[in-house]
Amino acid sequence: MKNLVSSSTPSSPLPGGPPRRSFALLGPSVVFDPLTNAVRRDVADIRLADRVFAPHYAAPMPRRVAVEASLLGSTEQEAPILAMLRPGEIFEVLDLAGGNAWGIAVAHNLVGYVDAGALELAQ
Incomplete structure (x- = not known):
């Protein structure tokens, strides 16, 4: 039996399945740890698009930490401090709202x- 799929056609994510033409979930969304995976109910990192469903996906915007800043677990007043970010570290912004940047401390x-004010353009 001849293989009718040309070598320039994107491969299938499943053996013997149709060629991939776009990203699509192949089963239920996986539950990710929100401390290490950028997934919220409203937005997710575009790099997770083939593994999780989200209403919106965001491409990371690299920013440099300009002044020491706290990485917080939420925007609440008593949010836990997850880490202290030092000047020069990269923070990948996925969402900006209310003076806060949400993303990944690389x-x-x-x-x-x-705090979005603690970030500057990465060069």
Whole structure:
């Protein structure tokens, strides 16, 4: 039996399945740890698009920490401090709202909130 799929056609995520033409979930969404995976109810990191459903996906916008800042677990007044970010570290912003940036503290491999004023464009 001849293989009718050309070598330039994207491979299937499943053996013997149709070629991939776009991202699609292949089963139920996996529950990710929100401390290490950038997934919220309203938005997720675009790099997780083939593994989790979200109403919106965001591409990370790298920013440099300009002044020491706390990485917080939420925007609540008594939010736990997850890590202290030092000047020069990279923070990948996925959402900006109310003076807070939500994203990934790359050096710590943690997801959380930081004061947007503590960030500058990464060069």
